[in-house]
Amino acid sequence: MIRVQAEPFDPGAELTAFLARCGGAGGVASFVGRVRDRDGATPILAMTLEHYPGMTERKLAEIESEARRRWPLADSLVIHRYGRMLPGEPIVLVATAAAHRQDALAACSFLIDWLKTRAPFWKMEETPAGARWVEARASDEEAAARWVLAAAD
Amino acid sequence: MKVRYFAWLRQRTGVAEEELPLPEGVRTVGELARYLGERHPRFGEVLRTPGVVRFALNQEYVDADAPVGPDDEVAFFPPVTGG
Numbered sequence: 001m002i003r004v005q006a007e008p009f010d011p012g013a014e015l016t017a018f019l020a021r022c023g024g025a026g027g028v029a030s031f032v033g034r035v036r037d038r039d040g041a042t043p044i045l046a047m048t049l050e051h052y053p054g055m056t057e058r059k060l061a062e063i064e065s066e067a068r069r070r071w072p073l074a075d076s077l078v079i080h081r082y083g084r085m086l087p088g089e090p091i092v093l094v095a096t097a098a099a100h101r102q103d104a105l106a107a108c109s110f111l112i113d114w115l116k117t118r119a120p121f122w123k124m125e126e127t128p129a130g131a132r133w134v135e136a137r138a139s140d141e142e143a144a145a146r147w148v149l150a151a152a153d
Numbered sequence: 154m155k156v157r158y159f160a161w162l163r164q165r166t167g168v169a170e171e172e173l174p175l176p177e178g179v180r181t182v183g184e185l186a187r188y189l190g191e192r193h194p195r196f197g198e199v200l201r202t203p204g205v206v207r208f209a210l211n212q213e214y215v216d217a218d219a220p221v222g223p224d225d226e227v228a229f230f231p232p233v234t235g236g
Contacts, residue, residue, distance in 0.1 A: 050159060050163075051235070052159060052209070052228060055209060055228070058212055091235075092235070112236055117233065118233070119235045119236075120159070120233050120235075121234065121235025121236070122159060122160035122161075122233060122235070123235070133231070133234075136233065136234050140236075
């Protein structure tokens with residue numbers, strides 16, 4: 001299931017609902033991405049996520065389909081917010097359920113790695129010196145690329 | 154056609170989206186970008202640096218050589234930073 005929303009969400013409540021929904025699957029993995037409170041020595045006061053409505057949902061659905069093609073998942077969930085949020089607020093929740101933990105953990109890791117490099121979101125951070133757009137990191141591309149190599153094996 | 158700009162490219166053009174007829178002589182996304190770069194010089198500036206501007210055609214990522222038509226939606230944006 002994919003949800004793209006401006007409203008805050010409660011990861012605990014979402015995970016409880018996910019656990020109830022995914023029935024008897026023996027392994028459930030999850031990842032929560034939050035607004036950080038600093039970047040090195042620079043305090044982060046707030047973050048605004050811009051997205052491309054329509055394309056975002058389409059890309060997230062494709063990424064979820066790819067995860068379910070690669071691993072035998074009982075269920076999966078991606079919630080991603082957009083708009084302005086404060087340090088500590090959840091931005092993204094990824095949860096996966098499978099019969100075995102390896103599949104749940106690998107699929108969860110894959111989903112967040114691919115989402116970061118393929119879903120059309122852009123982060124703008126507010127700092128005491130003003131607002132700045134977050135630059136894409138080469139390490140995120142490398143993290144996503146390892147799954148391309150894994151598929152070729 | 155519809156053209157959309159996101160993140161700091163939107164700030165450089167000063168518009169989030171615009172409607173325009175397919176410009177004469179424009180056959181690809183890259184040619185459209187160069188045409189729009191003349192209309193929005195601060196957008197045109199960053200087109201000279203490869204890799205800074207990414208393209209989507211009808212909400213799918215494409216390269217600069219993708220062909221465009223009069224009913225297409227084209228988007229320009231920097232590399233994504235979600236998650």
